[in-house]
Amino acid sequence: MxxxxxxxxxxxxxxxxxxxxxxxxxxxxxxxxxIWADKKIKVGTAWKTIIEKELEECTVxxxxxxxxxxxxAFINDVEVPKLFNRMNSEGLKIIxxxxxxxxxxxxxxxxxxxxxxxxxxxxxxxxxxxxxxxxRDIAKLVSDYVRDNQETKTVETPITTDxxxxxxxxxxxxxxxxxxxxxxxxxxxxxxxxxxxSVIDESAPQIAIASKSTNSQAxxxxxxxxxxxxxxxxxxxxPKVDSFVTGLSVVKTSQLAAAKILVEKFGRNxxxxxxxxxxxxxxxxxxxxxxxxxKNMKAAVTSGTGFEKQLTSALNKFNSIFYRFEKSxxxxxxxxxxxxxxxxx
Numbered sequence: 001m002x003x004x005x006x007x008x009x010x011x012x013x014x015x016x017x018x019x020x021x022x023x024x025x026x027x028x029x030x031x032x033x034x035i036w037a038d039k040k041i042k043v044g045t046a047w048k049t050i051i052e053k054e055l056e057e058c059t060v061x062x063x064x065x066x067x068x069x070x071x072x073a074f075i076n077d078v079e080v081p082k083l084f085n086r087m088n089s090e091g092l093k094i095i096x097x098x099x100x101x102x103x104x105x106x107x108x109x110x111x112x113x114x115x116x117x118x119x120x121x122x123x124x125x126x127x128x129x130x131x132x133x134x135x136r137d138i139a140k141l142v143s144d145y146v147r148d149n150q151e152t153k154t155v156e157t158p159i160t161t162d163x164x165x166x167x168x169x170x171x172x173x174x175x176x177x178x179x180x181x182x183x184x185x186x187x188x189x190x191x192x193x194x195x196x197x198s199v200i201d202e203s204a205p206q207i208a209i210a211s212k213s214t215n216s217q218a219x220x221x222x223x224x225x226x227x228x229x230x231x232x233x234x235x236x237x238x239p240k241v242d243s244f245v246t247g248l249s250v251v252k253t254s255q256l257a258a259a260k261i262l263v264e265k266f267g268r269n270x271x272x273x274x275x276x277x278x279x280x281x282x283x284x285x286x287x288x289x290x291x292x293x294x295k296n297m298k299a300a301v302t303s304g305t306g307f308e309k310q311l312t313s314a315l316n317k318f319n320s321i322f323y324r325f326e327k328s329x330x331x332x333x334x335x336x337x338x339x340x341x342x343x344x345x
Contacts (some may be wrong), residue, residue, distance in 0.1 A: 007020065015071065020062065117134060
């Protein structure tokens with residue numbers, strides 16, 4: 001039976017359901033689990049029976065909190081008690097999502113569960129970009145819980161081979177660990193690069209005034225100040241990119257070697273290989289999104305200052321660092337594609 005994610009929400013918050021489903025879709029496709037919400041109930045069917053069945057079978061439950069959800073008698077009298085019974089008896093994972101302002105913190109049964117985000121920062125009050133980031137993080141958390149459950153059920157392939165050497169599960173764990181490390185370092189660098197675009201945005205008013213001014217000295221002062229800030233961020237980013245490039249070179253070599261060993265040991269159609277390939281697919285998608293984000297930031301930096309000539313040195317340094325980071329990620333994507341080819345040739 002497929003793992004399943006049960007989404008509990010108020011119909012007044014259908015937009016939140018749609019956002020979460022959109023962000024879950026890549027994980028659903030790559031890790032082969034089911035996303036269920038009551039929108040799937042067909043007209044003329046016994047809806048209560050269907051909901052109770054999904055409540056009994058789900059692997060993870062996501063509750064999208066708002067005043068409307070908390071006012072729903074069926075949700076609070078039927079769905080929530082069943083989910084909590086399963087959490088206490090079977091270890092069911094429950095993820096409370098604070099979508100709109102509500103009295104979540106006054107529900108004693110939820111006091112033991114950490115919500116995302118915290119009750120004082122509901123998603124609906126965030127900016128559009130921040131909302132997207134939050135739904136992305138929630139989808140990743142859901143996927144992690146589903147994959148944890150899938151791994152505990154994986155018994156077809158032994159953790160180690162008869163001779164004591166590594167088995168498929170060991171390789172999957174190693175890939176997950178290196179994937180987490182790659183994503184973490186990448187996120188640090190992306191955040192630093194975002195700091196650079198913030199500098200450009202913050203300086204926009206002074207840039208606009210200086211660009212219209214006939215006082216060349218005033219323009220130079222603004223350009224120099226901006227150039228110094230860009231150079232400072234370059235100095236912060238460069239060692240991080242150096243570390244990322246060096247580490248990624250080792251990671252991609254070891255992962256490709258591990259994939260070839262897997263095929264040699266177990267064959268291309270080994271039980272559980274779809275989990276390994278799913279991890280590769282997820283990582284590829286995340287890295288491609290990183291590349292898209294990088295391109296947008298580069299465009300904002302290199303064409304958004306109005307002082308390109310005065311900032312040649314700072315921007316050239318930025319472009320050099322950016323190019324190494326981008327090239328390293330693209331090279332890694334090609335290695336991941338080679339890993340996939342190893343299993344299907």
